Each structure stands twice: as structure tokens, then as C-alpha cells.
Amino acid sequence: MQHLQSAPRHRSRPPRRVWAAVLTAGALAASLLGGWSASARPYPDDPAPSAGEAREAREALKAKVRTTLSLPAPPGSGATVKVLVFHASASGEEAPNVDAGIEAVEKIGRSGPAAQRFTVVATDDAGIFTKPRLGKFNAVVFLTGGGDVLDPEQEAGLEAYMEAGGGFLGIHDAARTEPYSEWFGGLVGARATGPTAVQRATVEVGDRQHPATRSLPLEWKRPDKWLNWTTNPSGDVHTVARVREATYRPGTGANGADHPVSWCRDYDGGRSFYTGMGGTAEAFAETDFRDHLRGALLWTTRLERADCRAAINSNYTSERVTSPNQPGQTDQIGEPHGLVVAKDGRVVYIGRGGAAGNAPVVTDWNNPDIGKGQGQVHVYDPKTKKVTFAGALTVFGNKGGGDELIKNEEGLLGVELDPDFLTNGWVYLHYTPHSRINRDTHMAERRVSRFTLDPATNKLDLASEKVLLNWPVQVHSCCHAGGGMAWDSKQNLYIATGDNNSSQFSGGYSGNNPKPHFKGVSFADARRTAGNTNNLNGKILRIHPEDDGTYTLPAGNLFTGQESDEGGGKTRGEIYVMGVRNPARIAVDPKTDVLYAGWVGPDAGEPSTTWGPAKYDTFAAITRPGNHGWPYCMGNNQPYRDRNLPDPDKPLGWYDCASPKNESPNNDGLVNLPPVTPNTIWYSPQGGGPDYPRDAHGVPSYKLSEQKLLLPWLKGGGQATMNGPVYRYDTASASKDKWPSYWDGKWFVGDFYDGDQPRHAVLTDPKTAGRGGLPTHAESLKKIIPVGAAGIRNLMDWKFAPDGSLYVLDYGRGFFTLDDKSALWRVTYKGGEPTPAAADVVKKEVR
Template structure:
């Protein structure tokens, strides 16, 4: 059946008859040529005085009596088909797919997807810093053509990003991290790639260069001209220690390109709480202090950048970013004008709904499995609706402005005061930006191993108790554990499209949020309130997608990226079952709708119906 209405049990005491967060009360379906509509409402005389209920009932009568059409099939999971599009690679070759890391769909239906840099597991991995080949990998760009159903290896960049697994001082998350197509791709073939070139690696200082470059794809052959590179933007990253490279990119309707960057910071030295340990460092560069990066107004890491690419391969800065780049503190330049959002930890996936130019983002939190009354909240993976330039808090605050404890020098193992989310200060010895930071904006979705949107009683200074037994959970449909947030798209239904596989209008305007893992973690379509979403308002509705975007070892188990194509179908990358490699489960999938249009058919409408 298709659920029409649910009861929000959080608004009353349901007692022993509670259903939980998913409590249907009205539903409908097409059956054997007829139409069935059920509602559990209307049990009191006063119900029929309610305008909303009468409209609800009227709609049911009009549809069941064939006076009007409606779609009562949109959420029936049997009306969706998940199909694997790519085959397993030939032995020793990444001919079909690399280590999956991102996808984008072209206006003509082609799907371009990238491999980060991990090789087939049979290939050698160099981890010795004395070897000039250390970490050398291939960041591949593949093209899937829906007309021929064939895959073309468009090209491969030589990247730093192939050191395999291990601890924080061995593994690496750099490589080919993001892909986007120019708004005029059909005319110019321009492809934007976010990557870490191996050629710029400094093995002595263990620093590398991250860049966003523009390349040209031959639209007739699906081959990338590697000699066409125009470097738009570049900045330094430390690679002595893993992690957090970010990578996603997206456009708004005004031709601005958004670039997500990770905080370039280790998780290992703060017990999984705030990444704010000033020590250790390597040759003067701290790799355990996200105040050096995400909390630094003069650093491009741990940010969502916004630039306006120009035809000559340069870029300009749009108005409305968080800083102009001209701010000074004690006489020196202290900001970067490219920064649109600061205070994000590892934003792998971002998306702009071009109908509203609203930015949607998700990022992975730290590793603490439970809250601490000494240090602060547990790991919160996060999703946010971003309507203006803002500071999202990391490494000072997470969730709905829940602060961490400072652990500054001389002894990082000793706590100092709690951070002030409304007036955070960057007092790290590794900070070369402003000391006084923009106030933190609360986020819309956060989840921990204990549940969705945990919150705690707060003292007179606004500091939560962080006592697990005192927690309340604002989003009961969410749970974490092993977790890695993967933001998805906002679906927009195209009524003019003749596609027979497009998702129905029911999903229009819904925001897809997911997690790399598929156990208790989210894979949901949510709705937010436009009046509160920009200030961290909780979603007003959610429904699971796990039976539509199938989970399990033979389904899409490890969600790496998902986007809708021009055909209205959902394209999904499954990372595979290993790490820092591609394997037989690494694949591009497509999820299509097979339920057909609204019913009854036009020729079955009652005589005289509109």
C-alpha cells in the first residue's frame, strides 16, 4: 500500500498502542482494477468540522469514484527496480570501475564516475617514504553510456592516494576526490576534477597539493584530454597522517562552483572527541589540530568553498561568501574569500537544489562512541540545509550547538573551559587566521551510536550535561554505530519528461540522506520546514528508502554517492567490500520506477470529470 498520512507520536502519549516513529493512519492502493482507500481518522463527530480532514476525505472519494486521478503507487517498494550497470573488472585492470568515489550525470544521460586511487588488490602498494613512488596511484574517470550500455575509461590522473590501509600514519584518503561537469558541458565538454597530483608531493615535509582543475572531454569518443588542464585553485595539505579529504563539488543556478574540503586532520590524538590537540606535528605542521584547518579563517581545509569559474580557467569570488578575503587582524590578512562554509570535518558529498539555490551537505564526525562529561558529545555524523554563509562548528561545537572542551597547551590531556558556540575563539598556536570566529549555526540532522539528534539538559551557561541517561532523541528514525554520512540529492520531478523510469512526483522536493553503511544507519528521504531549515530546524518528515535502494551484501551495501539523472532514475555508486581498493562488488547501479502513471487512466475517468 501507499501511505498517505502518518501519526506523529512525539506529540502525545501513545501508551501501549504506540507504533513508533513510523505510524501510518491512512493509506491507499490500486487493486484488481479498482481503488481502495483506508483512513483511521474520523472517529469523532468533531473530526468532520476540521477543514483538513474534510479535504482529505474528499480527495479519497474523488479518486475512488474515478472523478480525479491520483498516484497510490509511489512508495510501494515492488514498483522500483535496482539494476547493476557495470560488470566486475577484468583481472588486474580497472576497465569498468576504479575505487568508487563520486559520480555526476550529464544532460544526455551519460554517467561519469571516478576512482579515488586505490588499485586492484593484486597491484603493489608503496608505503615507504624513502621510495619516490610512495602512494602513487591512478585516479580513473569512467563514462557509462546508457544508449550502448558500455563503459569507457576516459582517462586516469597520477595521484597521491594509494597507500592501502593501516593506522592513521600509514593510510591516506587523498587522490581523485570529486567530479563536476560545466553548466555548458554539452557545448564545451568541460569536466572539473578535484584531486591530489602525485607530482606535487614533497616527501621531506610530507606536504602535498590539492587542486581543482578543468579538463576537456571529447564528447564523441568519451576520452579526456589530460593535456587540456587548467588549474583553477590549489592549496597545501599535510599527508604525513591521514585523514579527511572531503571531495564533493556542485553548482548553483548562478554558475558558482561549490567545493567540499576535509579538515586534513588526524582522528587519533583526541580520543575521538574534538580534533583540537595542538600536538604532535611533523616539521612544524600539526596533524591533530582541526583549529589549524576547519576552525581557521585563513585555511581552505575543512570548508565548503564557493567560486565562480571563468572561461579562461580563472575564477572570481561571488558576493555573499563568509569572508571577503580583505579582513585583517593586527594588521595582516587573516581570511580567504573563497570560504562559504567553515567548521566542517569531512564533507564528502554536497548538493545544490537549483530550484532554490539551497545547499545541502553531510559530513562525517569524530570517533567517540559515547558522550563524555569531561570532553563533550559522542561522534555526530551530520547533515545540514545551508541557506547562507556560516560556521557549522567543528572542532568547537557539533549537533545543535553542543560544545566541546578546550584542551590547549601546555598539557593537551588536561581539560580547560567549554567552547562558546555563540562566540568561538581560535586560540590554537596553529592558527594563522582570525581569533574571533563567526557564531556557530546549528545543524538539522545529527546522529550518534545512541540515536538520532541526541540532546541533553543544559546548565546556566548552556553546557549540556552529556550524561547518557539524560539524553533525549529528536529524530527517532535515526541510529548510528559505525557511521559515515553520505549526503544525497533533492529530487525534482519533471512533468515534461517522457521518461518511463522517472521517480514519481511524490518524491518531489524530498532530500535524500544516507550513510556509507547499511545496518541501522540512515537511508531516508526527508522534508524540512523552509521557515526553520536554515537555522538548524529538525526535519518534519522522513521515510526509509532501504527497500527501494536495496541494502545487503548483494545490494547497494556501501553507499558512496547517489544522484538523479535526466531520465529521473537514481544512479548509485556502491564502494565495494574492501577499503582503499576496488573489488567485485564495486559497481554503478540504477534504481528506476516501474509503477506507471496516476490512476485511473484518462479514458477510465468518470464522465464529465476534470
């Protein structure tokens, strides 16, 4: 056993036994990233030095210490992997978790595979940081109490150790140590307030790859003293776990929905890991917490590589790749409405049909040009960095028509490329042709057609159109056209359609008013569309396109087309999902074939005890065909109130989400509908995941005073969901721009608006996804995909390219138009490889 003498000024009791545990070590390495140097520590009684004097003094101290230390680079380059546990306390009173902490690190060092074992030495003698033997340690663990435990020379020794490639693990009160040191504050990552009393809470484990977290539960329930942070470090450090404040009482200085608890970063040439957990002696007896510490030590000692750069904002670059249109032209972009990326990296993006803000608006239905717009297709080639105007469809999609004849959401709505696009050039477009509108009945046709794009010229052959699918839509009253499309691995095409319903006539609650109509066609009753088993609006359709331009129906859709409670003909076999309001964007996970969708909710600003929930914008992970509720139920199966003729203003009974019935006079489908599947994410102007106590019949109270927010990371207001992709990391790709594997399997959810609306990456639990299970973790992307005046303010679509970069469409500043802010952006990663470098991983012969 090795012994280190405890210095009297740090001794909390008579000299204790020296802690040492022998072990063998295997694969290890160090990453030497460029340093960051802060000013020397200003003590309260010292005169304030100038910045230059402070730097000179600190560098002089480090130079002096280096001559004593003779540090190898990286430290711990000998045959035995060693870990130093430093447990000094400025108060002289040793914290009650010290013995348990040292014992836990010892046990970690003795256990596990032989190649991961290490020797542990513990001391409270700060003199170790100015001694040559410091260089023998692969990592230093600070199991310290708060306060000033290092003099300037000792701190300079620790700094020199890190600059040489050392490893650091700070536990709990280490965030209070060296309170006057800016450099040490950077080393631990944040400064603590509190602590709170011991409370049981839920830890959300967002990093599923780091050795410190990969074996932990998605939602880790445990007791501890939960610290608050004076400044939230997320984005400056790589956060691997967060504590959910809704599961305990965080007290004064709470950090909110984003409350980091464990993180790491490559710091000043070395590797730093910090956890705010471990505030009790009992914590160190937990198997999961020891696994957490083990993984942190595997990385800090260089026994394993890990990525501690992936969630750091500064490692991402956002670049606008299109310029504003030339005056009077649309050479760069139309009214942004969707994008898709080809396997060769070309980006095909569409403009819905709105013209520049100064274009004339035709409001006379007798005018043949009413609503006439140009649905434009552009192609961006990242190899040449050039945009080609591929062509335009004449669509019903410009202003004119719709409510009050001033707005129109029809037009060119969606784009997808054939799975074999690089050989056949086929492009699928979802649009409303202007040539098919009826100016007498105010009816139009929506269709999905296949066109051919010339790969040599990037020009669209408009004469090549093959119409796969078409269906009627009313265009007397705006809105809700939907539009997104996506493929699954079996080459089935999913098509999102809006409920083709007015937002008016229901007070912003359920769109179920059967009274308004134009020439016999209802336009305010979504039971005619989204809630109708015989109508293709308000749905996500699934078809299998054939080479001849037709389609077949894959097995396993919601209906066969033959069901009826009256003998047949009341369902459409194309329907995969019914009960969606306005699903603009959908995505299919290429690994699991899970469908992800988001749709915009109605307009009610708050819940009503008479009519039901406020507007809920919704995201859903969809694992099987089903009914997702609109206009009967929303969120986690919160029902609306029925209404019907002769007086739709009179509320009837609450809808039964388990057994909904379509009793609208405008229904030509089944009366008895499939049960409603609860959704994954919903948010209102009050916040994310509103829920209420329910009565014996399952009806929520809908009283704001009784509201509970299940998803506090979400805010609402003006809101319009923009569902995003699930990222899948390509290990075979040599791209230097690809997002790191940390994001693999995470679902990107966003909103058209930038403010407080979502722009997050979320994790779901595969065991509950698709059945209403809430996300287990969410983290903001707002500084990676920047918001604000110079950023991406109005997110319209976002998709990953085969090279792992992210393309984002910014709509512009306004509605039903385009302007000089309408743009295509590209977001790339520049953080580099995981650390330590592969050549620096410790490789030790194991006998």
C-alpha cells in the first residue's frame, strides 16, 4: 500500500489510512486540445492586478511548477493506471461522503474487466499538486468540500497537469471549491448554490453513448442533494444528464426545465467530467451511481474514448446557402414550403405559390386568375454551391380565396424523391392544380404526381406528369392543407393531408360545427374530413407507388376499404392515420420505420370547462395505424364537447376517446370510429403537456387553477409545429460536416416561430412510444440552429443530408408570401473526433 502524508492544515482528524488499490489497466488515451488560460486567482484582500500582470504571474507560477513536476505528456504514461482522490476541506471538517466516496472509487478500480482496473491513492494534502509524482496519475478526483483548498502554486500545478493532458473528475461540492478561481470554475463547468435537502428526483439521461451514462436508465429515479447553478452551463459544456425539477422541490435559484446535473468537456488540454450527484454517503453504495463514476473515470483516465463536444454550441456552424432573389425574380427561392435531400447531396426545395408582398391579390371568384400562383421547384447543389430554378407548377395557392378572400394554404405542398432518384430522376409533388378549381362550387382537386427531373440540367419535365392519387378539397374557406411526404424502408409513400377546414365558427375549440357550408359542402366541420373514415383529408395516407405511375395498397393500413357497419363503401384503404388537423411535416425513422408527425392545433387561447382543451399543437411518434383524435380528442386523450344541428352553439355530451362516434350530418363514413391513440407531445399557450384532474367518466376539469404541465420544457403562444427528422449517424461516412453520433436516434421537434416555442431534440422510450408515452428527455437546439433576427426565425422544414449535415428552410417574415429573409440554410458540425485521440488511449498488457 502506498501512503501519502496528510498536511496538517488540511487534516480533519488524526492521520487516516492511506487509500490505495492495485489494479491493472488496459486501453487508454489522452486528447490534447488547445488550452484556455484565465487570469490568476484574485484573493479578496489582494490589490486587483491588471489582466496582463495576472497572466504573467500565473504563467510564471506554472513555469516554476513545471520544472518541479517534470510532467509527462500525457500524465499517467506508466505501466499502471493510477487515480488520485483529493478530499481536502477548507473548513477542516471532512464531508460525510468522503469515506464512502473513496471506498466506491477503490471498488471501481478493483472490479470490472482487468483492462479497466486502476490503482487508487487518496489524500487531503494539497502539496501533491507541486510534487513530481502528480504526473503518475492518469486522473484526479476532487471529492472536496467547498472553499479554498489550493494555494496559487498548487492550483498552477493542477493547471499544468491538465495542460499536459490530465484527467479531472469533480464530484458534488467540487463545484464550490476554489471559489475565487476563474480557471477552476471553467474546469468544473459551473458554480453551485444550495444544496437542497436530500430529495428523490428523476434524472433524465440524454447521452446514451458516453461510458458514464450508456448503461443508465432513460429515467433514473434516485435521492440526492440537488444543486442549482448560478449560470446554466448547457451549451458551454457537454451535458450528459439532467435532473427533472418537476420531480422535487428545487428551491431558490432553480434552473428550470434544463437543469444539468452531469457534464463533461475537453478543457485546457485535458479531460474534465463533473457530476452534481454524490452529495450523500449513501449515493456511493448505489450500483447505478458507481457505474456513472466508473464511466467518467474510464474517459478521464484515457481507458476509453468519448465525445464530450457534441452538445457544445460553438462546435456548430450555420450558413445561409441561398441569396435573396434578384429583383422581380425567384431565381433562388419561392415561398418556402418543403425540402428533400438526394443521396448525392443535392437539395430539392419547393415554394408553395405565394408571390412577393407587392403582387396583386385577386378576390373575385369570377376572375379566372383567382388564387393563381406558381409552385416553384429549386435545386441547390452543394458541390457547385449554385441554385437552379428547376420549374414551376401553376397552382391554386396565391392569396385570394379562402376566409375573407385574403389567404390560401393550398398550392405546392410537399416534395419527395423516388428511392431510385439517382437513376430514374423521379420527383413526387403534392399540389393543388389551378386548372382543376371550380369557381362556381369553390371546389378543387388535390393530387400527388410523379415528375421527372433531368439530373444533368436539374430541370423539371412538366410534361412527364403521372398522377398517382387525387381527391376533392373545398377552397371556399381557408385552411389546413398539410403536405409533407416520406418513405419507409419498404418503399411505401406516406402523404400528410390537412383537415381542409376553417379555423373559425367554433371559438377555437373542436372544429365540429356542422352548420356553415357553401353549396352543400361543409367547411367548418372536421368530422366531414379528419374524423371521416371515407375522406382523405385530415389523414396520413400510405400507398406503394408502382413504376407505371399507379399505386397499390400495402397491407396493414387502418382500413381495408371494405369495412362498414352498413354493408361496405365507407372507408378508404389509403388511410394509415386519421384524426390529424394540419400535419405539415412528417418523417420516417430510416432505422425503425417509426412514423413521426406534427400538426397545428385550433386557436383557443385557454381551456374551457364547456368546450374542452385550449389549442394543442401536437407531435406523435406513430408505431402503428390509428386514430389520433381530431376533432374529438387531443393531447393525452382529452375530449372535446360534441355539438350538432339544429343549434351548434348548444353543447352536447363529451366525446368518448375510447369509443368515439361520428354523428355529424356531414359524415359519409363509419359512425363507430377506432379508439383514439394518445399523442406524444402537446403544448398550449400555457405551456407543454397540459393535464387536469379527471372525473369518474375520464373528463378533465379544464380549470386553469388545476392545470399540471407534464412537459415543462415546452412553451406556447403563437405556435405552429414543424416536425423534424430522426437523426441516424452514418459510421461509413467520411464527411467532416456530419453531426456526431451523440444525436443518433434523437427526434427533432420544432415550431415555425422562434420565441419560446420548441426547437429541441427529444428521446422517447421504445417501450411506450406510439402509445402515448411522454418523451424521457429533451434538449434545446436554439443556439445550434440559431434563432433571432440574424438567424432562422421561421422554421418551415428541416432534414439531414446523407453527409450528416442539416438543411433548414427559413420561411421569411410574413405569411403567404416570400421576402429577402426566405432562405435555405445548412448547419454543420466542426467539433472533431471523440477524445482522447486513438493513439493516446492507454494500452496495457493484461496478464
